[in-house]
Amino acid sequence: MGADHVRRLDRGVSGARVAAVADPDTGRAEEAAAGIEGVTVHAEAEAALDAPGVEAVLIASPGPAHEEALLAAFARGLPVLCEKPMVPDSDGALRVVEAEARGGRRLAQVGFMRRYDAEYRRLKRVLDGGRVGRPLMLHCVHRNVSSPPGFTSAMLIDSSVSHEIDAARWLLGQELTAVTVLRPRPSAGAPQGLLDPQFVLFETDGGALVDVEIFVNCGFGYQVRCEAVCEHGSARVGEDNGVLLTTAGTAGAEVPQDYLVRFADAYDREVQAWVDATRQGRVTGPTAWDGYAASAVAEAGIRALESGRRTPVDLAPRPALYGTSR
Amino acid sequence: MGADHVRRLDRGVSGARVAAVADPDTGRAEEAAAGIEGVTVHAEAEAALDAPGVEAVLIASPGPAHEEALLAAFARGLPVLCEKPMVPDSDGALRVVEAEARGGRRLAQVGFMRRYDAEYRRLKRVLDGGRVGRPLMLHCVHRNVSSPPGFTSAMLIDSSVSHEIDAARWLLGQELTAVTVLRPRPSAGAPQGLLDPQFVLFETDGGALVDVEIFVNCGFGYQVRCEAVCEHGSARVGEDNGVLLTTAGTAGAEVPQDYLVRFADAYDREVQAWVDATRQGRVTGPTAWDGYAASAVAEAGIRALESGRRTPVDLAPRPALYGTSR
Amino acid sequence: MGADHVRRLDRGVSGARVAAVADPDTGRAEEAAAGIEGVTVHAEAEAALDAPGVEAVLIASPGPAHEEALLAAFARGLPVLCEKPMVPDSDGALRVVEAEARGGRRLAQVGFMRRYDAEYRRLKRVLDGGRVGRPLMLHCVHRNVSSPPGFTSAMLIDSSVSHEIDAARWLLGQELTAVTVLRPRPSAGAPQGLLDPQFVLFETDGGALVDVEIFVNCGFGYQVRCEAVCEHGSARVGEDNGVLLTTAGTAGAEVPQDYLVRFADAYDREVQAWVDATRQGRVTGPTAWDGYAASAVAEAGIRALESGRRTPVDLAPRPALYGTSR
Amino acid sequence: MGADHVRRLDRGVSGARVAAVADPDTGRAEEAAAGIEGVTVHAEAEAALDAPGVEAVLIASPGPAHEEALLAAFARGLPVLCEKPMVPDSDGALRVVEAEARGGRRLAQVGFMRRYDAEYRRLKRVLDGGRVGRPLMLHCVHRNVSSPPGFTSAMLIDSSVSHEIDAARWLLGQELTAVTVLRPRPSAGAPQGLLDPQFVLFETDGGALVDVEIFVNCGFGYQVRCEAVCEHGSARVGEDNGVLLTTAGTAGAEVPQDYLVRFADAYDREVQAWVDATRQGRVTGPTAWDGYAASAVAEAGIRALESGRRTPVDLAPRPALYGTSR
Known part of the structure; x- marks a missing residue:
């Protein structure tokens, strides 16, 4: 993921330049930095933060390393984009929150990329637009073809469902207040001992219900769906062309009005x-x-x-x- | 379109810098260039081509101005991205072809952007992959909500259907050899005197048939569809989520296998x-x-x-x- | 419903003749029987059972009257089609089961009509065919535009979800062993005091999980959906044309091979x-x-x-x- | 088809009894009539028409035998359901029309069964309802997996496209006034010498255009589609769940409001x-x-x-x- 973001900053987006790359394995850092003009390579995150030309930081190291790197960036007043999970344990995450809050200005953005997905953004717009009324339930599906080696039953929650946790909070504008996890008999396709699939239920402080099918060894495809069932209609993304909107008497999708939108x-x-x-x-x-x-x-x-x-x-x-x- | 491309080069893509902007209306050029560091502004295209730092040219002027600008770029050995139509009349277009051919190396790219649309590219891959066999027919639909003022019956062909002309040649890898235009009774939604919709049939040198519904005052949406009917299946883009593939006994879409594809x-x-x-x-x-x-x-x-x-x-x-x- | 079934037996299906109609309100029975040759009309169910020509019985009276009518039919050895619920309370239902079992041969069929729906039958065939493997979860949606007057929170379960209870048992070939009901904040569209929607979770003796969104005042349409998530694929009915089947790498529907199927x-x-x-x-x-x-x-x-x-x-x-x- | 209709009259529909079956091959007639009470079997159509109990006639013999049978039925004042083609040659068909017209009352119904298909009926209702305005074009697709032995290039028109001919006349309420047939290079999947697929264009007396892809050896499925492009929207059947309606800004299907419709x-x-x-x-x-x-x-x-x-x-x-x- 780190090398992928280096490439993205160097060639995929405009307005940024990669000034420094840090990795305890400097060979890997050299590789990621290869061919980028003026870049420096470091074994230590802090050294990279102090490198000339560094004005902002993208953290894509393993989760346990995030807290230290975030605090170091805050100390230097550097804006940060930090891959998820921001900090795996909530105590550490709270320390980051408190450190940023003490500084009095926002420096950190967390890498919940679904908020930048075109379909999710349209769904958010539909919900915020008020046309379908207050959301009552979100039905979510999150399926992977197979899980990587070492994936544990807990990781279905904190690595996979964490995307739905953020998406639900963002789409609803509500906090999640309780959670229940149901465990159907595991699929024969799941590694021995892994509780896969699971069915996770969240309650919110707004009285909504969020259910999530998480199935990381489904074998048949990568599928992410979300249907918001609201007081005056339902809106769904993830399997149609755009948002499938069901309101009084019709189910359908918006048709674009302009080639600039389509193309x-x-x-x-x-x-x-x-x-x-x-x-x-x-x-x-x-x-x-x-x-x-x-x-x-x-x-x-x-x-x-x-x-x-x-x-x-x-x-x-x-x-x-x-x-x-x- | 010109100002849009200036913005795109400046902020939407990486690896390019806008060095010069030309427009006979220099006020408009100034406006497009505003805020771009080191840019110069010109009334004449040739002056812009000679401006310091110019290494390539994007032509987005009205069609009749293209030929002169293309030849001037060729004379300077500058690569060009030229908006469609490259040159509106085929005699002028042939002069451009001949000039580039004389130079012995390719300098011009024409702005048929459908070749860069994700769905069209997937359709092209399906056809080239050979899985559905030789294409027999392309059924195309091209609908606009409404036509701009001054749009003529001929412009349905040379401004609108020209996209299908290029897409059909590209998808099939064949030249178009004959054309027939059918004219149903015009829609009440079309301006008085405009033959809208039209139904255009192309034959190809590979024996395929291409039909195009062009309807530029349909009122209900911007829709671009293309179904390739082949010897062993059909593949369609433009209204489903990706390519809808119908082969022996099933109709369906590919399911991505990976979140990196989906997101x-x-x-x-x-x-x-x-x-x-x-x-x-x-x-x-x-x-x-x-x-x-x-x-x-x-x-x-x-x-x-x-x-x-x-x-x-x-x-x-x-x-x-x-x-x-x- | 009774009059509807009388009409269906008289004119909608072949091989049956309506011989007798019973209703405590004999005016209503007369009305339903109007124009049917040779029919007799009765106030008491038992009298109708004894009417000349009666070889089988269709019970469409209110639920509380079913037990007595079923037992009377059993006593006469008459086959019965009994509308759901067979008997509203499970003690009474068990008495009917025991009475039929004592007789030693099956006489009763219960009116769970989803088992006769073309889409549900295809879904059942897909699941039984073994192609998608063992079912792990059923995601069900059951929405009504609005509930009739007097509809209670409990009726969402025993009148509405009872369809999913039977469909799940039939599709999975498993008994349901436990149930949990979640209650999101009721929709503003629901009558005051009605807990609507509800989200109901069933566990089965085969380790599968069944979740049901029941929402009887959704306002936007009558929707019944069921997705079976299995070890090697997912199969869904209720919103596509037939069964949407997702297996390795593709999501799609069967295409009929023959006009006799289609028409x-x-x-x-x-x-x-x-x-x-x-x-x-x-x-x-x-x-x-x-x-x-x-x-x-x-x-x-x-x-x-x-x-x-x-x-x-x-x-x-x-x-x-x-x-x-x- | 004849035996199929005998079964349908005997057991599939209510209100009819099969009184007589005629087939020059009386063995085949015996087989079709087997098990039907009171039926008589005949080698000659006229003998069957005169059999006791015959009140109406269903003609499912080969097309060339229809004219004689129809005239014989008319002579006896018997209502007739005649499979398509009513009479294969238009001169013979016109003689039937004139005979019926001379009699002064309608006796014949022709077996264009698409008019009884649920989707086509909904499409007809949409068009007649006026919501989408005057139809400008019908885009039709008619695909068979493979053609029976002996199928000729002309039969793509008079056996297959004849369904679209009637459907177009019925849906539009207009007569067809001219026809053009385009012949792409035949599919490798078609028998040697068969011009398959063909693309057929009809003009109507209302100024509409009807195009039909007919492809009887497509190999991948039986597909029948029809999209009506109208002045204020488009409506399509044959691949969605019901009618896909595209009007200002949305594409979608009607959602039923009632379980009686759905089930x-x-x-x-x-x-x-x-x-x-x-x-x-x-x-x-x-x-x-x-x-x-x-x-x-x-x-x-x-x-x-x-x-x-x-x-x-x-x-x-x-x-x-x-x-x-x-």
Whole structure:
């Protein structure tokens, strides 16, 4: 995850530069930092925090190392993005909260990435918009194909369901006040001794109920679903195209009104692919020949529209430069 | 579109810097360039091409201006991303092709952004993978809520259907050889005199048939669909979650096997949002309090798992710093 | 419900004749029996059981009257179809079981109609077929637009969830061994004092878990869903076209292989509609003109196929007999 | 098809009795008539028409025999349900129309069974309801897994597309005025020499356009779809659960408001299954034990609701009569 975030900061997002990478295994740090101009590599997190050019910190070390790194960043007044779990034990997590609160300004963001998922954001907007009324229940499903070695029954809760814990708090704007865990007979597909699946029930301070199927060795796919059942409708994400909204008499999805909405990502990817290829001295993507062919076909189309007849398309011979690929 | 691309190059993609902006209306160029460090502004495209630091060109001017700008870029050996239509008339488009071919290396990429849409790419992969066999027909639908003022019957072909022209050539890897346009009675929702909808049929040099419903005043939404009917199955994008694949006996969609696939965009957006906020001296997103609450709830969950009982969650008082928003 | 079943026996199904109708309110019985040849009407159930021609009994009286009627039918050796609940209290239900068991042969069928629903039957077939492995959990949803006057919190369980109780037992082939009921804060749409929705959890003697959302004042629609999560896949009915089956890597529905499957109901309805109209001396449905028009258009189509051209259809003038309706 | 209809009249629908069966192959007629009380068997259609008890006729002979049988039925004033094609050649079909018109009253119904399909009927209701405005185009898909031996290119039109010809005329309430047939390169899955698939275009006297993909050797399933694109929305059947309606800003399906709508067929099947079993002296379906178990579980559920606790279910021992099946 750390190397993945280094790559993301270096090439995936704009406006950031990787100034320093820290890992007790400096060989791994070197590898992650390879090819990044001006970066320094460190064995100790604190040394990286003090490296020249460091203005913010992304923490992706194992959970137990987070508390120390967070406190060190706070001490330097550095903004932090900290992967989840912020701190695995709640006592340590509370110490971080108190340290930040003492400083009097927010420095930490925790890496609950579902809040940035397009579907979850739309679901949040639907709930906040008030159209479907107060949420009464959230039905959640969280399935993994298989669990990594060493995964314990407790980790189904604190590693997997923790995503639903945050998502439920965020979607509902409520705190969770009690929890019950039901344990059906484990699947034959789960490692010996692992209680998988589990069915987890949360109650909230707003009187809502949240149920979560967690099944980390389902074998058939990675599936994350959430249905909010509300006083005037239900809204669901995770298996439809966008939010499936059921209100009086109809079940359906919003249809976008604009190509900029539908193809926003395509424009971003197009320009990014062009920038990436250009920096490597290459040209990829649709060619001038494609541009010419489109014009020639469209012209034939307009003649066909006017004449009402089948109209042949005449193309010039294709120059060798454009090969046969399109 | 030009200003949108300036913003995209400046802040939406990584690895590029906007060095110069050209627009005959320099006020508009100034506006687009506002706040970008080191940028110069020009009335003439050629002046911009010669500005210091210019290593590549994105052309988003009106179509008739493209040919001259492309040839000027070619003359300077600059890579170009040119918005569609590359050149509106096919004679001009052919001159661009010939100029690039004379130069002996590819410099131009045309802005057919559907090739960068996640769903279209998956459809392309399905077709190229050979699993569904040779494509026999493409059924396409292209609907807009309403057309802009001045939109003509011919523009349904050369402005709108041109996307399907390129997508069909790319998906099939075939040239289009003939076209027929059918004109049902126009919709009452279309402006007086506009032949809308139209139904356009293309034949290809591989014996396939492409039909396109183009309806630019449908009123109900922006919809782009494409179904490839092949010798061993059908594959469709544009209304399902990903590619709907129908093969012997089943119709269904691929289920992702991994959270990195499902939430790849969420990770990118999360880190980008963090970088953007940090550069403005702000902290947004999930707070340390959210991190603490997740840990505390997960701990109660593990106790509930072990005891088999309903287990209350005990949270410390929330520091004022975290307000009531989550 | 009683009158509805009388109509169904008289005209909806084949092979049965309504011989006697009983209702303490004989006016209502007369009304239900109106127009049925040879029927007798009774105030007392037992009198109806003894009426000439009675070979079987359908009980659709209020639940508390069922026990006596069932025992009377058993005493006469008459087969019975008894609407649910068979007997509302379990002591009475057990007396019925014991009476039938004493007789040594089965006479009673209970009206759990979901076992006859096409989708539920397909789900049962999928589960029994073994393809998705042992069921681990059933997630059920049962929503009504609104509850009738006088509906109590307990009736959400014994009137509504009783359908899921039977469906779960039938689908799983397991007995339910324990139950827990969770009560989120009631919806503002529920009558004052009604605990609606509820979330009900059943454990089974096979180690499976069954959860049921029951929400009888949801306001937005009548929805019944059931997802079986199994060791090798999940299967769901109630919101898709047939069974949505998710197995390794794909989520999808079976595609029928034959028009007799797809249009089986249409053939039945067609012939039934024709019989019904004919008995009333009427002719409805597609006319000879429709048959002629289809032939004429098909002939033009074959000419178009052969010529490759647009081919006009020539229709004779339409006789007045066929009006303008089709 | 004939034997299938004999079975349907005898046992599938109510209100009819099979009085006579005719087939030049009287052995086949005997077989179809086996077990039907009072039926007579004939080699000649006319003899069957004159058999005692014949009040109406269902014609399911090969198409070329229809004209004679229809005229004979008309001569006797008998109502007829005639399988499609009514008469294969349009001249013969017109003679039937004229004969019926001369008689001055309708006697013939043609077997276009799609008009009786639940989804098509809902689509028709949507179109007639006016909510989506005037239909502009129908996009139809008609796919078979494989064609029977001897199927010709012309039969794709007059045997297969004839269903769409009638459905289009019925849905639109318009006559078809011209037809064009496009022939993509045949699928490798089609028999040598068969032009399959074809793409058929119809124009109507109301200015609408109807396109039909007919593909009778698609290999992957039997699929029949129809999307009506209208001035204010689109409505589609054949792949969703009911009618998929797209109107301003949303795409979705109607949600039923009532269990009688959702489970209407289940009630019919339940009672029919009970009648059928009873006539054979058998009892099938949910047992008294199932009724008892449901009551016992519901009682435990109500105690769980009241106590807020997990509540065990106590069942009496199951009598041997009920075996282990449920």
